Structures are given as C-alpha cells and as structure tokens.
Amino acid sequence: MGEFDLIRRFFKDQSRPPLDAVPVGIGDDCAVINPTAGMQWLVSSDMLVEGRHFLSTVAPERLGHKALAVNLSDLAACGATPRAFTLALSLPRVDEAFLTGFSRGLFALAQAHGIELVGGDTTAGPLNICITVMGEAPRGQAILRSGACVGDDVYVSGTTLGDARLALEAFRGTVNLPGEDFTLARQAMECPQPRVALGQALRGLAHSAIDVSDGLVGDLGHILKASGLGARLEVDALPRSAVLRRQPMALQRKCGLAGGDDYELVFTAPAAVAAQLAAAAAASGTAITRIGRIEAEPGLRLFDAQGQTLDLGLSSFDHFKS
Amino acid sequence: MGEFDLIRRFFKDQSRPPLDAVPVGIGDDCAVINPTAGMQWLVSSDMLVEGRHFLSTVAPERLGHKALAVNLSDLAACGATPRAFTLALSLPRVDEAFLTGFSRGLFALAQAHGIELVGGDTTAGPLNICITVMGEAPRGQAILRSGACVGDDVYVSGTTLGDARLALEAFRGTVNLPGEDFTLARQAMECPQPRVALGQALRGLAHSAIDVSDGLVGDLGHILKASGLGARLEVDALPRSAVLRRQPMALQRKCGLAGGDDYELVFTAPAAVAAQLAAAAAASGTAITRIGRIEAEPGLRLFDAQGQTLDLGLSSFDHFKS
Secondary structure (H helix, E strand, C coil): CCHHHHHHHHHHCCCCCCECCECECECECCEEECCCCCEEEEEEEEEEEECCCECCCCCHHHHHHHHHHHHHHHHHHCCCEEEEEEEEEEECCCCHHHHHHHHHHHHHHHHHCCCEEEEEEEEECCCEEEEEEEEEEECCCCCCHHHCCCCCEEEEECCCCCHHHHHHHHHHCCCCCCHHHHHHHHHHHHCCCCCHHHHHHCCCCCCEEEECCCCHHHHHHHHHHHHCCEEEEEHHHCCCCHHHHCCCHHHHHHHHHHCCCCCCEEEEECHHHHHHHHHHHHHCCCCEEEEEEEECCCEEEEECCCCCEECCCCCCCCCCCC | CCHHHHHHHHHHCCCCCCECCECECECECCEEECCCCCEEEEEEEEEEEECCCECCCCCHHHHHHHHHHHHHHHHHHCCCEEEEEEEEEEECCCCHHHHHHHHHHHHHHHHHCCCEEEEEEEEECCCEEEEEEEEEEECCCCCCHHHCCCCCEEEEECCCCCHHHHHHHHHHCCCCCCHHHHHHHHHHHHCCCCCHHHHHHCCCCCCEEEECCCCHHHHHHHHHHHHCCEEEEEHHHCCCCHHHHCCCHHHHHHHHHHCCCCCCEEEEECHHHHHHHHHHHHHCCCCEEEEEEEECCCEEEEECCCCCEECCCCCCCCCCCC
16 A cells, blocks of 8 residues: 555545535645634644654554644643644554554544644654644634733643553553553543643633643743743642542652643633633533642742642653653 | 753744744744735645655755755645744754754745744654645635646746656666766755745646656646546656756656656646746746646656657655655
C-alpha cells in the first residue's frame, strides 16, 4: 500500500464529507476553511514521540485519541471552539492493525467535538505524530496565560489530577499498583479528556488559563510569569482520585503537583464569579476545585491543610531534561 | 538548555513582535490570528524526515529554508497569501550549531514572505520537522486540482525542473557531476524557491494547479484524476537547466518527468489568457513554459519533439515505495 492509498483508506474515508464550513478537505495542496464572521483563529501544534509522550505498550486506538486530545486541550485552555485539524504521521512501515486502531481512536474523538481532519502528510520514518488544531473564539475573548489578577481564585478541573503520573511510575516499576488501580490510572494517562466544553464556558469568566501538560506547578508557573504575579497553593485541596488516595501522601503530592500529562485546565477567576463558575462547570459536566489564590508577590508558595508551608523541591516535566 | 529556553533563544526572539494581525504568537497555549474579512483560510502540513526528505549532509540553514519552502509551495499551488506557520521539531539533542543555522534559514525565508512563526512544539526524539502553514485567499478563488478543462494549456514554472533529482542521483553515486554542476544541482535540491508570487498571480487565470513535489508526471496526474480528464505532454518542451542539458537525454527526461522535490507549479489555463499569464509570470519574476494540453481522454500521453509517442514507464515518488 502506497502513501496515497494509505491516506484514502485510513484517513480520508473516515473524515466527514465536505461541509459549507470546509469546502476543501483532504486531497488538495491545501484545505480551504471558511472562517466565522467576528471570530479570531486559534492555532496550536503538538508532536508526539514514542518513549517520550507515549509508551510502545499503548493500544493504537488510545494513541489516536491521545494525539488529538492533547491538541484539543490547548484549544480548551484558550476557550476556543475547535474547527479543524491536520495530521502528519511518520511510520516505520504501513501497519494495518496499527492504522485501523489509531484512526478509530482519532476519529471517535474528532467526531465527539465536531472537528474535521482537513489535511496532513504521511511518510516513512521513526514513529512520530504531529497534529495541528485550529479553532475560533469571539474577537478579544480568547483566554490567555497573562490575564491573572491579584485576588483571583485558582482552580483546577477534573478529579484525577496526578493519576497519569502514577501510571507512568507503575510502568517504570517505581510503584506497584493493584490491577484495578493500574487500569484506572492507565486510562487517565492514555485517554485524557480535553476540557473543551469547560474551556468555552470559561470565556468571560476566567482571567487566565493553561492546560496541565507538564505538571500543575510548572504550568501554573507559566500563568504567574506571564501575569507578573505569584500565588499560594493549598496542596491538600488538590482533587485526588480514590486510586491516588491509596498511595502515600508524599507520592500523592508529587503526582498532583508535578505529574504531567494531566490535560486538565488550571485557571484563575475573581471570587465574584464563583457561582457562575460553578454553574458553568456543572453545565459542561466537569468538576472544578478551588486550590489557591493569586497574590502580588511573585513565586508560588505551597501550604498544607494545617496552613504550614511546604517546600517539596518540585519542578515540571521538561522534554529535554527528564 | 531546557525546552522553554530553546524556544525562547532560537525561535521566539527571532520572530517578529506581535502585530495587529497576530495578537498572540509564541508563548501561550494557542496563537491568536485575526482573519482578513472576505478571505478563506488555507492550511497545509508537511513533515520532513532525515534520509527521506533531506540528507544528513545538508547544511542546517538550508534545511530550515527547505522545511518552510515545501510548505509555502503548497500555499502557492492554491494561490494563497501566506499568513502564519507553526513548527514542531523533534531533535536527538539540543545542538546549538544546528539550531542557529536552522533558525537562520527558516526565518530568512519567513521574513521574505512576511509570515510569522506563531507556535509549535519541541521535543527530544529522532530528527523530525513538521511545519503547518496558514494562508488566505479571497472567497472562492483558491486554485484547486479539480478545475482543469479540456483545451487548457499545461504550464510548469521555473527553469530547473529535474535538477533536484539529478543532485540526488549524484549523492547516490549513480551519476557523476563536475563540481560546478553539482553545486548548482544541489542548490536546486536544498534551496527550492516556493512560487508564492506566481501562485497569487495565477488567481483568476489558472483553472487548476499543484506543486511538483513527487515528480511532474505523478503530480500532473493528480490534476487529471481530480478533474476527470487527460493530457498530452510535450516532453522535449520541458524547461531544463544548462546543468541538466549536459546529461544524456534519457536522464534528462527521467529527472524532468519523475524527479520529485522540484517545488515548481504545474498549472492549467485556457489559451485565451496566455498573454495575461505571460504578464503575470513576468511580474512575479518567474519563468513559465507551456508543456502540454488537457484532453478529454483520461490518462497522460507523452510525445517527443518529433511528435512520436514515448512510453518511459515512469511513476512518481512515493514515500512508502521508493
């Protein structure tokens, strides 16, 4: 099977037929997309490499899901409505079982978000997946990292923060998880759910947002740096799954604060909109938890449930360091 | 140097400051871009892998140029005006000499086309370069593969069609080029010039277009298939450089017809606009040559200068076959 057959069989046929919104999809030199009047375009690219962003043990269907999920998570963090994506794929060989599973997971998530694969590239080479997502937000309403204000509450979404890191440690053999716990933690790692609905609901409410891909401390740090501010974080307020709660407290804190691969949203909003936030979270079916407050003094200060300061010496995941 | 330092040092600082057109560039979860009223968006992604799209001997500066050039070539083929691009880069290690050269070549071409790097990703892994370009064209004016009409003239741009393949054969050791010829052919392979100005000038004149990345025969074949038509091609009318003309006729034909990596435009247009085409080509500083005609009968028929049919058994470059 050659390159064009591969595209036709695994990718083009599973994409939706051309719509008014996307008059030209896969199959020309470029895709053609109709922007929506009054909207700005939001764009993000993520590249996934075996052994660094996923393990060779991942099921192809979950890999297809995750490759798109981590990109949709960037749109979610900005409050964007997803519109389209491109996929560039380097494969050591044409592996039909892999491609069948990969494309199934990819398109299931794409269809759940009404987003179309509009183009891309396939080539032979070491396994590498690069997706670029495009979305829209009303002019001036994209949520940025730089908008945090003193006094803002800090929130995080979801209930499984840290589980992905716990699964990674289980794969690395540094922790031993009972079967059911491993299954659940692994699902958090391999099947993150991008918080797209929540992100859109945060437009006009949140002052700043980012998605947690490299660990809460590091990613919240990007908000603080971009906003020129600091924060206090109530470490024991972090949402933890039942799986994580069965681990020692030090590991719970490490996974929650510096885990990485969570794809939850961390965002800041003034206390005055707390009730609206709760309603927005409920409407989008996503739990949110208040975990701290923005302060004028730069830096991030960690506190436990007794109000004692913690110095855990944590840093975030860096693709060229760890 | 970590991931964020790398982005800041080699990519963010060399990008232009935010403009009205791109209110948010590198440094947030997404870039934010203001679309131009009345325009459609055009998007294309290309992934470059060592040993397949470039040789390990290429200078980093030329590789940076080429990685963006092959993407701009896709926008050119659709007649789009380039707007922005993302870069995802997987690198075995942080190699400062490589990154300095690569980013210099990349930004020189980006600045020549007034296009901004708005985001992307860097990771450790086997060398892989994925660029996604975004551009605009007035609504309904993008040039597609499917628009060819019976009687259209077939044109190709440039004067070095086939030189890139000649250089590749020299690297492979199947042809022996004298020093100066090798330098020129290698430049064609490593520094293709995307025909962006010509592509925009073709809007409203050309019925169909594609860029020659996999070889003229194969890429013209995509136009014919998408348009449901055929063509006759005057093989000896193909533009050839002085370098290529010094090679045996069989090799000249092979390189010109099935070379690949040319990044010239092949396009079709009615005879009635021939004078306007000539003026558009001159205004954009790009040579164009008439090389054939679109016919109703499907398939591509090759003729030599004496009007004799040729059967050269050529096929195009396929990344999973050759």
